[in-house]
Amino acid sequence: MSTHPLIGWAVVHPWPAAGIAAATLAVLGAALWVTVRTARAIAWPPGPVLVAGTGALVCTGFGADTSWRFARDGLGMTDTTERAVLFAAGEIALFACAVMARANKTATSTDDAAGTTGVPGILVWAITGALVVPCYATSGIVGGTIRAFFGPVCAALLWHLAMGLEIRVARPEALSTGLPAVVGRELRERLLSRFGLANRDRTAEQITRDRAVDRAVHLAAVLELHPDGALSGYRRRRLAAAVARSGAGTNGEQRHRLLQQLAARRTSGQLATVPLASPWAGTPVPDEAYPRTPLGVTGAQLRTMDPLAAVRLVRAAHPEDSPAEVAALCTGYGVPVSETQVRIALRAGNQVAAAPAAPRPVLASEPEPVLGAGLRLDVESTALVHPEVQSRVPVLAAAGTRTRQVHARVPADDQTEPQHTAVPDAAHPVPAVPEYAVPHNEDIPESDRDVPDPDPLIEQARTEYGTAVPSYRALKTRYGIGQARAQRIRDALGGTT
The missing domain is CATH 1.10.287 (Helix Hairpins)
Known part of the structure; x- marks a missing residue:
């Protein structure tokens, strides 16, 4: 028995044959792996679309057989090459129009409508009607009906489903805007309304x-x-x-x-006599439910925005309004917000109510206090210290102790004859010293107590200073006397207050 030369060569050379077989299997495996990866990477249409496309191809082939026969018998194309090139012109045109209709439907589709096929969609049915004629011319009434139905008619229907089913699967609620679809929906709604089935809930x-x-x-x-x-x-x-x-x-x-x-x-008969206002009598046009904003943004756009963003837009249009007024405007535009939300959006903070001014206390009138027998207190307050009793020398708190001064006077009926004082010289009048400026015994230095009149320091100061009038401070420092005595000496030397 003779064997194949390759088998004989493989038997004679087993190792080269094994290497060639392994390399061939590796190449075939790699080609199969690449094919599978490529097929998986392709975005295949849904299964119903593939099935409809396959059926459309078979029906197109069925119609092509009719066109092949009609091109020879009806059109006289006896040349095989000529007939092979031109017999399927109708089927190719049908497929091209179906693809173009699919492209138009995809381009014009939205979330609410499935789009329209345009002129290519109309041409699909026109070409289908033209392809029905060869079917009857080739096979008569019965055979022509079978050829027409399973040929161009089924091909057009399946191409329509294959090209449009993907959009309907992606958005089942999308409505077709083609003329047949619109007429069909309108007739369906009218029929349901006629039988009282329009309210479907x-x-x-x-x-x-x-x-x-x-x-x-x-x-x-x-x-x-x-x-x-x-x-x-x-x-x-x-x-x-x-x-x-x-x-x-x-x-x-x-x-x-x-x-x-x-x-x-x-x-119902009263409708003829029901009094109605005339629409021609200057009836004002009703305002919009939500007026437009000055920024050109409609109320519908504001209602779709975040309430805080809408508040900022309204405030930008009315910068002089208060938060309460802005809240009222937003509510009028259809964005109900509170004043607190407006303050949060504008970062205005909470309004702090002004605290009412506390009433000033009113002192009730009280009887004058009485100390002892017949004593009455005279309390006076002054805003400033008089210049003549001001001292420019700082006084330390530890320099000496002072007690609180209380002025008391005895009623006039209990007073004795007041002590007469010397009448001052007309050339050197003694200015009147306020009562609060006259020091009391506890505040007068010991050198100033029981000073004879006239004061011997006056002549001493006149000898030492001559015509110059010293200051109170110089007299107090020089002689170690108090304010009242230094004032009398300075006044005697011709000084003025």
Whole structure:
């Protein structure tokens, strides 16, 4: 038995053959791995789209067979090359229009609408209608119907599903804006409204009750117009059945609805005489629910923003308004905020109420204090110390002790004859010294007590100073006397206060 030359060579050279086989398996494994990775990296459309696309290709091939036969028999394309190039013009045009329609639908789709196919979507159905003609021309009525349905018609439908199903899967709530879709939705809504099914949040039982209410209102209105008619008994029985079916006897809401509709129907004739205000009599145009802001931002835009950001925008438009006024403006624009939130947004802080001024205490009048027998205190206060008794020499607290001075006077009826003082010289008048400036015995130095009159220091000072008038400080330092004695000596020397 003869063997293949490769097998014989492998038997003769086992090691080279094993190396070649291992290298071939490695290359095939690497190619398979790269193919799998590439296939996984491709963003494949959903499974329904792939199935619809596969069916569309098969139906397009079925229609292409019809076009191949029609090109030879109906169009006279006997040359095989010519027919191979031109027979599938309709199928290629159908596929191209389907792709373009898919691109238009994707470009015009939004969150609320699925987009429109545009002119390519219309051309898909126009080309489908044109491809139906070869089907009947090739196979007659019966065979042509089969060829037309499973050929161009199914191909157009499956291409439509394959190109548009992905958008519907991604956004099931998206609505198509094409003319057939719009007409279909409108007819569906009108049909549901005609049968009383427009309100879809009702149960079947509630729909039955509502219909019974409408029927009872109609029968009651007819019986009111024809109480003794030939069909009055029949209508009364139907009215009773409708009222029982409506549940008005046990359901307050149904009973209220029945009575309201019946009252509206019975009094409908009053609509002709209801007084109404003329719309031409200068009726003011109603304001917007939420006025526009001076910044050009509408109330709807403010309501979509964060309340604190909206507060800052309104404050920027009204910088002179207080936080309370800004809160009122924001509420008017549809952003209900409080004054506290406005202060937080503007970083204005909390308003501190001004504390009321405390009333100044009013001293009650009291009787004058009396010390001893017939003594009365005279307390006087002055704002400043008189210049003549001011001392420019600082006085230390430890320099001497002073006691509090209390001025007391004896009533006039108990006083003795006051001591007469010498009349001052007219050339050198002695100025009047205030009572508070006259020192008392406890504050007078010992050298100033029991000074003879005239004071011997006057002549001594006149001898030492001559015509110069010394200061109080110089006299007090020179002779070691007090303020009152230094003042008398200076006045005698011709000094003035």
